[in-house]
Amino acid sequence: xxxxxxxxxxxxxxxxxxxxxxxDEILRxxxxxxxxxxxxxxxxxxxxxxxxxxxxxxxxxxxLPRMAANVLARALEAAGLDRAQRERAALLVASSSMNxxxxxxxxxxxxxxxxxxxxxxLAESLAEKFGLGGLRFSLNAACASGAxxxxxxxxxxxxxxxxxxxxxxxxxxxxxxxxxxxxxRLLAPANCTPFASGRQGMVLGEGAAVVVLGRGDDAxxxxxxxxxxxxxxxxxxxxxxxxxxVMEAAFERVQLDRRELVAVKVHGSGSDDSDRAEARxxxxxxxxxxxxxxxxxxxxxxxxxxxxxxxxxxxxQSADAGWLPPxxxxxxxxxxxxxxxxxxxxxxxxxxxxxxxxxxxxxxAALIMKRRKPR
Amino acid sequence: xxxxxxxxxxxxxxxxxAREEARVALAARGVRPRRMNRxxxxxxxxxxxxxxxxxxxAAGSGVYLATRHGDARDTRHTVGDIQRERVLPMPVAFINLxxxxxxxxxxxxxxxxxxxxxxxxxxxxFLAALELAALDLESGAVPCALVGHVEERDDxxxxxxxxxxxxxxxxxxxxxxxxxIDASADDIAARIAGFFADPRGxxxxxxxxxxxxxxxx
Numbered sequence: 396x397x398x399x400x401x402x403x404x405x406x407x408x409x410x411x412x413x414x415x416x417x418x419d420e421i422l423r424x425x426x427x428x429x430x431x432x433x434x435x436x437x438x439x440x441x442x443x444x445x446x447x448x449x450x451x452x453x454x455x456x457x458x459l460p461r462m463a464a465n466v467l468a469r470a471l472e473a474a475g476l477d478r479a480q481r482e483r484a485a486l487l488v489a490s491s492s493m494n495x496x497x498x499x500x501x502x503x504x505x506x507x508x509x510x511x512x513x514x515x516x517l518a519e520s521l522a523e524k525f526g527l528g529g530l531r532f533s534l535n536a537a538c539a540s541g542a543x544x545x546x547x548x549x550x551x552x553x554x555x556x557x558x559x560x561x562x563x564x565x566x567x568x569x570x571x572x573x574x575x576x577x578x579x580r581l582l583a584p585a586n587c588t589p590f591a592s593g594r595q596g597m598v599l600g601e602g603a604a605v606v607v608l609g610r611g612d613d614a615x616x617x618x619x620x621x622x623x624x625x626x627x628x629x630x631x632x633x634x635x636x637x638x639x640x641v642m643e644a645a646f647e648r649v650q651l652d653r654r655e656l657v658a659v660k661v662h663g664s665g666s667d668d669s670d671r672a673e674a675r676x677x678x679x680x681x682x683x684x685x686x687x688x689x690x691x692x693x694x695x696x697x698x699x700x701x702x703x704x705x706x707x708x709x710x711x712q713s714a715d716a717g718w719l720p721p722x723x724x725x726x727x728x729x730x731x732x733x734x735x736x737x738x739x740x741x742x743x744x745x746x747x748x749x750x751x752x753x754x755x756x757x758x759x760a761a762l763i764m765k766r767r768k769p770r
Numbered sequence: 771x772x773x774x775x776x777x778x779x780x781x782x783x784x785x786x787x788a789r790e791e792a793r794v795a796l797a798a799r800g801v802r803p804r805r806m807n808r809x810x811x812x813x814x815x816x817x818x819x820x821x822x823x824x825x826x827x828a829a830g831s832g833v834y835l836a837t838r839h840g841d842a843r844d845t846r847h848t849v850g851d852i853q854r855e856r857v858l859p860m861p862v863a864f865i866n867l868x869x870x871x872x873x874x875x876x877x878x879x880x881x882x883x884x885x886x887x888x889x890x891x892x893x894x895x896f897l898a899a900l901e902l903a904a905l906d907l908e909s910g911a912v913p914c915a916l917v918g919h920v921e922e923r924d925d926x927x928x929x930x931x932x933x934x935x936x937x938x939x940x941x942x943x944x945x946x947x948x949x950x951i952d953a954s955a956d957d958i959a960a961r962i963a964g965f966f967a968d969p970r971g972x973x974x975x976x977x978x979x980x981x982x983x984x985x986x987x
Contacts, residue, residue: 438856491869493840493890499849510846511839515892530979532898533890535840537869543887550905571849575864622911625833625886627878630805630865637883648911700869755865756874758886 404614412602446696459567491700496569538754541703564704589663600696638676690722809841816929836899930959
């Protein structure tokens with residue numbers, strides 16, 4: 396006999412990023428972001444714009460765990476989980492760099508941390524500090540890591556395996572990541588302007604975000620489900636077909652008519668190939684009628700493994716405050732992209748939202764959120 | 771929940787020769803690794819053992835790569851190069867450290883396009899990966915799941931993989947057990963491969979959160 400499916404609600408959502416921590420502060424930053432500060436990589440020596448959550452300290456091995464713990468503390472308090480509920484809650488930590496920054500810092504100073512121990516260090520420290528005793532995963536699917544964590548957390552609850560799932564997206568300051576993207580020539584010299592003419596690449600970001608999921612349909616926001624796929628076309632770029640495919644799969648899983656969508660939260664990294672493929676995928680998926688598009692990477696930076704969770708929190712906080720940032724950087728879409736001339740501005744409303752993430756390793760994910768009328 | 775084990779293999783090599791041996795195994799399958807790092811080559815060599823030549827893996831299959839430490843050796847070398855030489859990393863070296871690149875290469879070799887995640891856990895990463903694969907199989911998100919444990923230990927590199935599908939009649943079955951059973955075991959993936967080769971009796975394994983019974987159906 397099939398188990399009845401349960402709804403999955405967002406019980407709490409908190410974050411720290413370049414935009415700050417408080418919703419009012421975040422909204423002000425999203426509306427009028429300052430230029431991304433230039434950061435000098437300590438040994439690689441190059442200077443690049445980055446959206447950091449705090450002033451850079453390359454010798455602070457505890458930076459990411461501390462940042463994540465602060466956000467998790469707020470989220471757990473907001474969710475109101477008691478001790479027994481925490482002991483049973485699943486913990487899913489999403490990151491692509493997996494705290495390599497701590498190892499780098501250790502190598503500069505005491506040299507006491509083993510890199511091999513850093514992969515699970517964040518999940519272990521958070522679980523111990525907050526009494527999270529249930530199923531525990533650290534997930535890496537490149538930029539889709541956070542989306543994977545949200546989807547599996549959703550499924551664990553929906554299938555009745557757990558009552559709560561604590562989803563942590565965390566990407567901390569490290570040198571390897573920006574040095575690597577600089578070597579690939581994917582970084583913008585100043586600002587990130589997705590889908591715009593003259594876009595010059597990505598601006599990387601730092602952040603930690605926590606979404607606490609729980610059973611029920613009584614919250615303002617519900618995670619309805621979604622889909623993931625892997626495109627074996629190229630290690631660094633998915634095809635429009637694969638991107639479109641994951642959106643179609645998400646619509647089918649959730650039984651969603653795409654015309655219902657209030658808005659699409661784009662991936663919108665600002666890199667030429669990725670924006671080009673994503674624009675094609677959106678045009679193919681929505682034919683001649685693109686829904687309103689919202690995007691967060693110009694303001695928050697690309698926070699890689701944390702991005703799906705961080706941008707979900709930003710979406711919910713912005714929408715609840717009555718405003719969503721348009722996806723097109725600089726205001727005007729590149730005419731070479733099939734996005735049309737007259738894209739509607741995203742306007743928050745109750746209804747369904749599509750959140751896309753497309754990453755290295757062919758990892759693609761599409762989530763469907765529902766915003767309900769408050770009761 | 772009952773899953774069927776379609777295939778299960780255990781590959782391992784002494785660290786000193788692990789990469790070379792993995793390449794020999796790949797060459798035997800007509801695969802010449804291009805632009806892969808050590809960890810990915812070891813992962814791929816083991817994964818291909820579960821898929822005999824000429825046998826097609828369902829296109830929507832998922833890949834769930836469990837690892838406690840991941841590609842720490844490759845990452846350490848690249849980080850060390852940046853810090854010592856004060857240069858940017860080689861682009862290919864960085865790409866190989868990005869996300870779940872070993873899983874990508876497995877997907878590319880098998881032509882599969884389902885979910886592809888690297889799963890870590892300090893105590894038992896294979897159980898964690900198995901849990902996610904089971905969720906995807908039970909929900910119908912994937913027709914098959916390739917679940918592996920890849921680890922570069924001090925003395926040996928291992929790449930153990932099982933192919934799972936939703937259960938039909940017969941074969942070697944993996945049945946979910948009530949959580950009261952706590953019969954954890956190290957190297958679970960290798961023990962599953964051993965049982966698959968000679969399916970007598972049963973094998974119990976699990977944690978406080980999820981337990982399984984491996985048996986012939």
